[in-house]
Amino acid sequence: NAGVTQTPKFQVLKTGQSMTLQCAQDMNHEYMSWYRQDPGMGLRLIHYSVGAGITDQGEVPNGYNVSRSTTEDFPLRLLSAAPSQTSVYFCASSYRRGGETQYFGPGTRLLVL
Amino acid sequence: GENVEQHPSTLSVQEGDSAVIKCTYSDSASNYFPWYKQELGKRPQLIIDIRSNVGEKKDQRIAVTLNKTAKHFSLHITETQPEDSAVYFCAASNGNQFYFGTGTSLTVIP
Numbered sequence: 155n156a157g158v159t160q161t162p163k164f165q166v167l168k169t170g171q172s173m174t175l176q177c178a179q180d181m182n183h184e185y186m187s188w189y190r191q192d193p194g195m196g197l198r199l200i201h202y203s204v205g206a207g208i209t210d211q212g213e214v215p216n217g218y219n220v221s222r223s224t225t226e227d228f229p230l231r232l233l234s235a236a237p238s239q240t241s242v243y244f245c246a247s248s249y250r251r252g253g254e255t256q257y258f259g260p261g262t263r264l265l266v267l
Numbered sequence: 268g269e270n271v272e273q274h275p276s277t278l279s280v281q282e283g284d285s286a287v288i289k290c291t292y293s294d295s296a297s298n299y300f301p302w303y304k305q306e307l308g309k310r311p312q313l314i315i316d317i318r319s320n321v322g323e324k325k326d327q328r329i330a331v332t333l334n335k336t337a338k339h340f341s342l343h344i345t346e347t348q349p350e351d352s353a354v355y356f357c358a359a360s361n362g363n364q365f366y367f368g369t370g371t372s373l374t375v376i377p
Contacts, residue, residue, distance in 0.1 A: 187365070196273075196356055196367035197311070204363065212364055213268065244310060251362050256301070258310040 155180050158259035160245050166265045167235040175230040175262050177245030185248045186228040187212070187256070188220065190241040197244065203228055204251050235266045269294040271359050273368025280347050281376050288371045290357035291339040297359040297366075300333060300340045305354045305370075314355075315342070347375045 161176045179186065187202035199212030203222040217239060219231040228247075232239060243262045248254035270293040280286050292300075298319040303311035317324045317331045317340065324331050328347075333340040344351055352375045357368040 189367075194369060196369045197358075197365075198367070199364055202363060210363070213366070255313050255316070256365070258312070260310055 157181065158245055158247050158257050160243075160259035160262050162262060163260070164263045164265075166267065167232075168267055169235060169237060171235050173232050173235065175232075175243055175245075175264075177228045177230065177259060178226050179228075179247040179257070180226065181247065181249070181257070182225060183247035183249050183257075184225070185251045185254065185256075186222065187246050188218070188228070188230045189244045189246065190214065190239075191244060191261075192241050200230065200243075232264075235264075237266045240264060240266045269297060269359055269361070269364070269366040271357060271366045271368045273357050273371060275371060276369065277372045277374075279374045279376060282347060282349060284347055286342075286344045286347055286351070286373055286375075288342045288355055288357070288373075289339060290341070290359075290368050291337075292359040292366070293338065294359070294361065295335075295338070296361045298362065299360040300331070301358050301360070301365075302331060302342050303356045303358065303367075305356065307353075311356060344373075347373075349375050349377050351375050 158179045188200040189197040201220040203209045245259040246256040248256045273290045301316035304314045305311045330343040354370045
């Protein structure tokens with residue numbers, strides 16, 4: 155199993171551009187989530203999904219969209235990038251919601267100029 | 268929403284000594300408390316977790332304690348080794364959402 159994979163590893167955007175961060179898992183996990191990690195602030199939940207077709211907002215959802223058309227994929231879309239979205243983004247998955255081990259992807263480092 | 272506070276933000280210990288990191292949470296609905304270790308430039312990895320119906324859990328040199336009444340939980344690392352140097356994060360979850368502490372940078376001095 156590849157586990158949780160993310161692409162790209164690094165991306166530079168200009169303010170106002172849009173892009174999609176890809177996340178995939180091959181462990182048949184129901185629960186998937188996106189976090190951003192900023193210095194001194196830990197990880198903050200952006201959006202999560204408890205299964206295909208079901209998504210919900212986390213702590214910091216503004217400026218981001220998600221969809222979950224398949225169990226395996228959970229892309230994160232930045233609609234109009236802003237410098238405040240410069241961060242490291244992690245995708246994570248677990249077998250199901252509610253107290254299961256979360257496995258994190260390797261992260262995507264995003265710089266918005 | 269939930270608020271997780273973590274202390275200290277930095278911790279230095281001599282090799283072989285113990286390290287303790289403490290977290291508090293605010294939402295009594297939180298029922299799952301994982302701890303993650305993150306090495307520089309790497310992804311967070313789960314090292315131990317505890318559920319709200321358990322007061323203590325141990326795995327070799329690592330232990331976690333939970334006090335539901337006081338809403339705090341702690342990570343204990345005994346016989347620390349240089350490879351324990353990393354950033355450690357606590358988290359609290361109500362099942363759907365995870366709230367993380369701001370991290371503790373642990374340095375083990377050989």
